[in-house]
Amino acid sequence: MKVYPILLLAVIIGISSCSSNSENEPTDEFPTFEINDRIIQSPEEALGEVEFIPLKIPEGTPIQFFGFDPNMAVSEDRIFLNTDPYMNPSIHEFDLEGNHIQSIARKGGGPNEYESIDKLGLNAEGNLMVVSRASLLEFDEKLDIQKRFNLRQVGSYFLIDFHPLDEKKWLVALRGTDPEEDGFFKNFAVFISDSLSYDFLDLKSYPASGSGEAGSLVPYEEGFLLNFGASDTIFYYSKGDIKPILSFNSGDRSMPHESRLQPEDKADEELERMIATQTYDFYFGNVEVAGETINTQVFGITPKPLSPSELEEMEEIPADFPVYELFFHPKKQQIKASKIVSGLGGMPTSDGEYFYRLLYTETWNSMLESKHLGEKHTQALQLASEQLADMEDPIVIRYKIKWD
Secondary structure, eight states: OOOOHHHHHHHHHTTOOOOBOGGGOOOTTSOEEEOSGGGBOOHHHHEEEEEEEEOBOOTTOOOOOOSOOOEEEEOSSEEEEESOSSSSOOEEEEETTOBEEEEEOOBSSSTTOBSOOOEEEEOTTSOEEEEETTEEEEEOTTSOEEEEEEGGGTOSOEEEEEEEEETTEEEEEEESOOBOTTSOEEOEEEEETTTTEEEEOSOEEOGGGGGSOOOEEEEETTEEEEEOTTOSEEEEEETTEEEEEEEEEOGGGSOOHHHHTSOHHHHHHHHHHHHHHOOSOEEOOOOEEETTEEEEEEEOSSOOOOOHHHHHHOOSOOTTOSEEEEEEETTTTEEEEEOSSSSSOOOOEEOBSOEEEEEOHHHHHHHHHHTTTOHHHHHHHHHHHTTOSSTTSOEEEEEEEOOO
């Protein structure tokens, strides 16, 4: 099956939005990291602690793999997983050893049913929460829906990320917000469940934000990190205040400022061309934290331009496709880039201490054959694969990054 340019575009910009405007430009009060090929390390060099968790899925479990990016949420003792958000939107719960706890498949319009699985998260007690179309659902330990917030009553926005502030308030990232008078967009807000309202934060993105998800957020220290696609700055939000915490600079491969000011349709056209030409680095806008390590992803650094015919005839994503994870340690002011998973690899998630990635069968088999992670970790992956009930099942990699 060929990988057509429009599909690559969906992958690249489907997880992106836009950078902040001039009101949010970085200052000299926080570190700026240079992004170039000198920061690239092999997975063996970059990885510290690594564990592979084989998911032991009982026969008959309603889990299917259609190539969607997996949706995971990890609590202190559970992994919640969805691999098909629309056709078979089931939810699967495992312990941290990979043992299956329970699964549900309740697509429908009933009181204990849902339409889709658009985003998994956790409430303050560590129980599962799910964004399903225009609803925010709160589950109990038996995976029964206990609360349902109808987001259509708040506005015609898409909730794409969230984290509880307290029992009645959530910090959220939104897509589809209306432009401000200056043409920029506010995509972060506090959702107040009692009044079913949004209190928008004063952090703005560029007009091209309609190309994909508008923001990402994750707990960090006493507040949250905020990030969004094409931004070269990650922000810190705490107690109502927003400030830059770190920035990155791709030098002559930085995304042109005028490209960030384009309307959505023009930005889509340019990004589709850029997949082939790879003339600048494109920051996806995701953010995760494990310990003191901050993670995001970038398309570029080591460009591998493709001719139109190469792009048209591409049947699978090459292992060296230039998508890298960026890891920052602000206190040590250190940075490294690596491809923990070859190809596109999907997005990591975290529980605050570790990063997690789901490895589909084709991925972990490829990593075994190529010894992508080095001899030591490849042996551990081989042992994990031998614990699977079915060799078609996935494996979770749980890892930390090593620093000097």
